[in-house]
Amino acid sequence: MNFEVNAIFQIAGIGIIIAMIHTVLKQMGKEDMAHWVTVIGFVVVLFMVVRLLDNLLQEIKTIFLFH
């Protein structure tokens, strides 16, 4: 459990940092750049969540479905 809790902090940290970068870039007047940063951060976090979800579903399968 301890190992996986790191993922929560990672996701929250990425979110906060992305928000910060977004604000900074916006104030520098680079709107499109800020948008791309948000999208890329979102994709990275989505990837992490999907991997976690995959782990969970595999575990449920091995426990309940006799594989």
Place this chain on the structure above:
Amino acid sequence: MEIIQVVGLGLIATILILIVKEQKPMFAFLLAAATGVLIFMFLMGKIGTVVTELERMAKSAGVELIYLKTILKIIGIAYIAEFGAQVVRDAGQENIASKIELAGKMLIMVLAVPIIGIIIETVLKLLPS
């Protein structure tokens, strides 16, 4: 006392979600989903022992494997559907959540039909003709 770990994880995740939600609601949603996955994963590790014990008991009681398999599959479907529906409901999509629950119910019914058939056959055998 693992409940303390779970509650602590939940509280920390809630605070983080509240912080992130102001800037980026999407990240807050993903964070909530990840927290749900972690807690579920923890629970699955625990319930695995229960399931293996059930298997052992069923084997020593001579229950046919097909019954146990079906029941475990039904439980698995119920857990997965519940989890998915809750995650989707978190995101505010009540419609899709209820559709997921509907799909879970339907699939459980499909799995249960053979057992219902066996029960009815057994009852009919017991009845004097």
